[in-house]
Amino acid sequence: MDTLVGAESPSLSSSEESLSLHCDILADSLFDEKSLLNFFNEQEQRDFKTSVIRNILHDRNYKTLCTLGMSNFGFVSTPLRKECWFELLSRQLRVSQGSGYTTNKGCTREHRDENQVSLDVQRSFTSVTDEGRKEKLRKLLERIIVKILRRYPKLSYYQGYHDVVSVFVIVFIEGHDYDDECNFLSLSGMTSKSDDNHSNGAAEDKSNGVSSSTTDLYENETTSKIGFDEDKLLRCVEAFTLLYLRDFMMDSLDFPIDQLRLIPEFIKKNSKAFYKKLNLDKIEPFFAISSILTVFSHELKPSENEPDSLIFQIFDFVISSQSMVVPLAMYATLIMEKKDTIIEAYNANIDNFENSVDLVHGVIQQVLVPTRCAEKIWKQILEEVRSNPSREHISKYRGLVNRYSTLLTTASGQLHTSYEVEDVIKLLEKEIALNSKRKTSKAHAKLHKTNTMRTFARLFSSRSFPLICKVSIFVGMLAIFMKLYRDGSIKAMLPTLRIYLKKYQCSSFAGLYRGLNYVWLDPLHELLKNPSLPRWASKVSRSISSSKDSDF
């Protein structure tokens, strides 16, 4: 994995060599909060970090680069950030030449979601004031998204993906403006009249249907590549999409919702009382959906010429730590930081809302909206996450997400891992299959509410269903049959069974299958407690209940 480090660049002068050696050693602690460097002023620290990063980039010292991305200031400035992101992401996702996924292939068929892309792109970069510039950014954004979708047609686009991609667009485009520029970027008032008219026309057409504007996009493709490096941008977006956002790009929200459920778990670990107060044991954490799906880029809009913008530092951190657990942990930290305000608002509004779901969602939205732009709180959160980077280890929550999830594979926080694009595609395909299986079984559960056999079949075939549950259901059924055999009557059993079936059906409605794991273990427990059962059965029951405790 470290073949890159120091393998090339034999021409390094000795002084450079020693500097980079030092960088390597220093980087670990140099830029953390309590570093000696704090005696220098901020600008000096930045300058120093800049030169360290330059050296590291030159050496292609991947590990140290990750460490630097996770410390104070992130990658410091936009030109550096661009290089660092590319260095990291192209390492994390390897696309070998001729693999069929190289840059110019596969952009042929229109993707089913392109219309939605265009609707969202038309509402992007709202904070950019220069109309010409905005139009350029939008065109680039649309082109990148469409290229990714056409290259990987199995991905489904979601509203919010465009926010994530716009972060990359802003970083890669900055500085490519009025200087060395090509067709694509020089538009802001400098191009010929005819070119301008042409692009405006295309923009207007979009509302009626994308076809005209997309063909237009591809005609420009060759000319627009001069100068600004669109290929690099595309490679970064491609890697980030496949490695980090894969779970979100199924055609339903099931997997993102699974991820969100980690947030209450983190909060619970921090403060059980607060967790209880907000009823997070009963309420789905949908309030976090836009933050997580967009890695905070919907809340914290990126803008040019603000290299310290926290959204960039968040991305620095996520990419360097190769972890999508980070955004979830950050969200939990955000909630914890705002705990007092949330409790206050909760108490003040307790009679305004009819139910606790609305209350909690409304309160959290109201409290968090003002924090969107509050620099200070985001700085605190970054500091917090920087000081305990691997605090939340995913392995404990394994059961909450599907086994091919980014959280367990490509963005699990395990540093310095890299993937071949083909392998990631395989993961993607498996995840899609799992997702549609889940969808059909949900539909079945709705259609055949009384068909228990199917439900059993579903449970046993579902791969995400833990083995222990399968075993326990099996034992449970065995116990039922034994009891039936002894009592000789099925009637006595029916009421309890019905209750549990009902409970299960309710919980699987609208994706609320959270209670599922418990539901099936409960009747078993009751049944096996029956003293008239033979000894081996009660032993099994004991071992099951103990493993239940450790598992959930």
Add this chain to the structure above:
Amino acid sequence: MFQFKLVLLGDSSVGKSSIVHRFVKDSFDDFRESTIGAAFLSQTIKIRDTSSDSTEDTVIKFEIWDTAGQERYKSLAPMYYRNANAALVVYDITQQDSLSKAQNWVNELKNKVGDEDLIICLLGNKLDLCDSSDNGDKRAVMTDEAKVYAEEQDLLFYEVSAKTGQGVKDVFQSIGEKLYQIKKEEMLSKKGRQAASAKDSVNVKLQRPSTNDPTSCCY
């Protein structure tokens, strides 16, 4: 003060957020951001109570849930329309298929929400794109088509423009009045019942007022 829950549903880009914005902030920016998940806003309006003798206005508060239009976010919708007092189902009068999406929403609401009192309002948006007599009418959904459907289904129906503001205030005003009316009747009948039961029984239970008014509730 009464509080009512109101939800906006409809296809992406029909103008749900723009309508809410027009109502809450009385402004329209040409480029709204797309909604992700849902957004929560609240706004109060005044209702003139014509039936009672007092000339004082009643203030009611709307708790507004603006949802995302993309198909995949549909699975979140039940959470937002659950317990809603009114649903604004929005379509874009320049996009034919946005009406059929709206009709799907109406069906879903009728099937899933048991509440007889739920007010459903069908809203055709972007009226400003249709009035322009000079450079072509972009209208794709005829007023009558939507109106007939709305009458069949017993929905409120308006055509509005979030851009110019035309009609937006009226929609919320009339929904507010309707909701207030329902609430008042409900309270009157409850009072009646309470009074009746007070007569036959000595054991009068203090009932929690059914309003959502924080000032009248002790907790």
